[in-house]
Amino acid sequence: MDARPGRIEAFGTVTMPDALWDRTKKISAVIAPMAAQTTVGRVAVDAAALSLGISRRQVYVLIKRHRDGTGLLTDLVPGRSSGGKGTARLSSEVEDLVREMVRKQFLTRQKRSLAAVYLDVVGACRLRQLPVPARNTVEQRIRALSPVEVGRRRGGPQAVRSLQSAGGDVPVIGRVLEQVQIDHTVVDVIVVDERERRPIGRPYLTAAINVFSRSLVGMVVTLEAPSAVSVGLCLVHAATDKRPGLESLGVDVQWPMSGKPRQLYLDNASEFTSEALRRGCEQHGIELAYRPPGRPHYGGIVERVIGTAMQQVHELPGTTFSNPAERGRYDSDRMAMLTLHELEKWLTLAVATYHGSIHSTLGQTPAGRWAEGVEKTGTPAVVSNARAFLVDFLPVMRRTLTRTGFVIDHVRYFSNSLKPWISRRSTLDPFLIRRDPRDISRIWVLEPEGHACIEVPYQTMANPAVSLWEHKRAVARLHERGVTQVDEAALFRMIEQMRQITDTASRTTKRMRRDAQRRALAPQPTTATRPPSTPNGALPTLMDALQEAVEAARLNPADARTLFNLATYKQDDAEQIHYAVSLFLELGIPLDFHHTTQTEAGLQDLD
Structure with missing residues (x-):
């Protein structure tokens, strides 16, 4: 990790071609279990070499690289082939063509034979004047495909039923962090703002449940609607040591459940299918799995735990209960008294109580189950740099570099770190940029070489840190006033006016009190800012x-x-x-x- 401030090491997780990325994932799936063993027999090495189409010596090299590496997927990125025996010697153009022909001609309900597909590959290669691969090479590419995927594409869902878990039962999870389920819910309680202690509405809870022990490994409470950032923040909480956070809350409890999950099990909501989440998980060796449509019981564990927590929330002042009938004439707004920080503190204590209670399914406490799993498999590794970990899960965009830096949604960003690339910007592709919607005063720009992310602040340092929702609301307000060409100065003037309106109206309007509290809870900017003049x-x-x-x-x-x-x-x-x-x-x-x-x-x- 580079020690320079504002710099985070990157490994080309977004710039890497899909073919190379898929190849690396396949290598990791074979090599990682072998590297975890103390000794690896020749039979296992030969089987791995056959599966990956490489030599026995290269298998040993990959095992060493995995053991000596950082545990990331990119530790096993293949180098350029020397053309030696036993290695994959097809050019990238031929690999892409074979993959395209297999997808279009073999993975169809027509169920074409290997011989017919190979003839199509030969014809396409000759038409494009590319080297023709051997038939066994094409056959190896097809054998490497997932049997479930092949069966589903060629025969439909019923054809792969025998390859999946019988009876629709959820597969058994036998290790700590082998599978973690994440879901969101609206908390059934009204919270109040920090300053006036007046109601601002219901917050959102994002929770991560370790299936093996039924323990909570991650939890985030926000005023923001569920998004990819909520998932990233929950993953950061799950993968990092929780002791600093417990100290800041002033809570004296034990919460040892931390570490990177091996698999995330999610539903099919949009925040769970973003490019940033997919690449971030693959970079950190976290498998993404999605709940099968029509089988809600597959995600029932996290939903049951959240449901149990909501029942306890109904005991809090300001609760909205589960429905209006249950609430009756109870005035939730008038009875509300907990701030978001106090609710988070209460939930943390509730989690500690839950971890120490006997679980009906396990027959023991979640904390005891976790301790047993750790004793068998060892203490899971935790993430040491939470900020770098979160950046890997922030939303991704692409922008072209200009003489004055980057322009994103009418806002200019510049840093002296960009100067080496400005002179040759015409030869560079659009840069990959990540941005935290809670604070758009800075962006993270991936270097053209793909080795690190550079922190780039506003070009105008006097502009205040704002969230993306404030920015969008200001742009909409300008458009309502007939402003078609939005410039940065007018945008931030409008944001300042809206903030003054919010401050004035916060005594009377719940929505504006909520907006003011969202600003107060936004992450503090690292770039120097000063309030704009009146x-x-x-x-x-x-x-x-x-x-x-x-x-x-x-x-x-x-x-x-x-x-x-x-x-x-x-x-x-x-x-x-x-x-x-x-x-x-x-x-x-x-x-x-x-x-x-x-x-x-x-x-x-x-x-």
């Missing part, structure tokens, strides 16, 4: 007057109209007047503006 120096005075108007509007709309007129008296700045009108409309306060000439421009602008 335009024309007039906004604080206007804000004070509008504060009084908002309070008066609750009692007497006529008083509110009078104070509004005073607040906007002799205001020549259309933006200031527009802001005042926007504030009242945002709060849903009906006012008769037709008596005031100063506000007519503001209303026309809104229309």
